[in-house]
Amino acid sequence: MIDLYYWPTPNGWKVTLMLAECGLPYTLKPVNIGKGEQFASDFLTISPNNRMPALVDHAPADGGEPVSVFESGAILIYLAEKTGLFLPTELRRRKTVLEWLMWQMGGLGPMAGQNGHFLLYAPEKIPYALERYGREVNRLYGVLDSQLARTRAFVAGDDFSIADMAIFPWVRTWRAQQVPIDDFPCVKAWYERVMARPATRAALEVGKDLRAPALTEEARRALFGQTAQSVRAGAHPPRG
Numbered sequence: 338m339i340d341l342y343y344w345p346t347p348n349g350w351k352v353t354l355m356l357a358e359c360g361l362p363y364t365l366k367p368v369n370i371g372k373g374e375q376f377a378s379d380f381l382t383i384s385p386n387n388r389m390p391a392l393v394d395h396a397p398a399d400g401g402e403p404v405s406v407f408e409s410g411a412i413l414i415y416l417a418e419k420t421g422l423f424l425p426t427e428l429r430r431r432k433t434v435l436e437w438l439m440w441q442m443g444g445l446g447p448m449a450g451q452n453g454h455f456l457l458y459a460p461e462k463i464p465y466a467l468e469r470y471g472r473e474v475n476r477l478y479g480v481l482d483s484q485l486a487r488t489r490a491f492v493a494g495d496d497f498s499i500a501d502m503a504i505f506p507w508v509r510t511w512r513a514q515q516v517p518i519d520d521f522p523c524v525k526a527w528y529e530r531v532m533a534r535p536a537t538r539a540a541l542e543v544g545k546d547l548r549a550p551a552l553t554e555e556a557r558r559a560l561f562g563q564t565a566q567s568v569r570a571g572a573h574p575p576r577g
Contacts (some may be wrong), residue, residue, distance in 0.1 A: 339363040340393040340517070342383060344370050345544045347446070347506035348409040352390045353543040354502045355413055356534035359420045365391075367547055371556065376563070387563075394419070401522035410442045413435060414500040423499045434493040437500035441507065448473045449507050452514055464486070474514055478521045481508075492527070497534075505531045509541075 341356065341363045343349045356363055368374045368389045375387045384407035387569035391407040398419055406415045414435075419426035425431045444517055455463060456558035481504065483490060492500045508528050511518045518525050 338395050338458065340366050340395070342368050342380065342389050342391040342393075343364045343544060345548050346370075346389075347449075347510060348388075348505035348510070349390045349544075350540055351502050352392065352407045352412050352416075353415050353540035354537060355423070355499065358497075358502070358534075358542045359416060359422055361416070361420070365544065368503050368545070373563075378403065379384060385394060397522070401461060410438055410503060413438065413503060417499050423497065423502070425496070425498070430494060434498045434500045436505050438493050440480075441500070441503040443472075445477050445504060445507050448477060449510060453510060457513060472497050475542055478508075478516055478524055482521040482523045487517050490530075497531075501527075501531055505537070 339356070341352060341355070343365055344367065351536070355438070359468060368380060370389065374380065375384070381387055382392075383393060383405045384450055386407060390409055390412060391405065392412055392415075394404045394406070394415075398402040404415075414424065418458055424434055434560050451466075452474045455466040455470060459466070480490070488494050491497050492504060508524060511528075518528075
């Protein structure tokens with residue numbers, strides 16, 4: 338059995354999508370990031386970067402002790418290798434899937450995250466930040482659109498892969514990102530293909546009721562006000 342430490346965010350959706358596609362049973366362990374639960378000492382032993390998602394596999398392939406995995410990209414690779422699904426073993430196809438997974442992890446996710454922050458959550462509108470991140474997200478959509486114009490079906494070729502699972506949740510936020518999706522017809526068509534998959538719809542329903550309708554001041558402090566001391570306090574809680 339797998340324990341999934343989760344909150345319904347783009348990075349969380351990646352993992353519920355993979356689990357749904359693979360048909361793997363799991364126990365959902367909500368981590369309320371708006372209340373700072375990601376800084377709890379027991380969670381930090383699983384996810385030292387105090388971010389979700391993370392998982393614990395109680396039946397790893399080597400038959401040994403439970404395995405914990407943090408970082409959504411690492412989780413996708415781990416589950417792909419565990420199941421033999423959605424990550425090719427042939428050198429060149431595998432290389433391409435991993436390239437586009439890393440493209441999302443290092444590019445689309447961080448840039449879209451910053452763009453969304455300054456659009457939706459920053460206490461004041463900062464024109465330079467809005468232009469900087471908005472332009473970069475637009476550029477990245479152009480990169481993805483060009484790739485899909487070549488591959489036609491999915492990001493890394495003819496087959497659905499963990500690269501698609503990683504990228505899809507961030508493209509799902511295109512409206513909040515203020516991306517003119519019609520300017521990227523290949524991305525739009527790909528998005529609709531992925532959205533039509535039964536596993537995608539199931540994955541997006543997981544924990545849907547957990548999200549608060551609005552960002553409270555407590556949540557703002559938990560999400561945006563943390564420092565290294567927050568991690569140290571969670572890793573070494575005071576002893577009574």
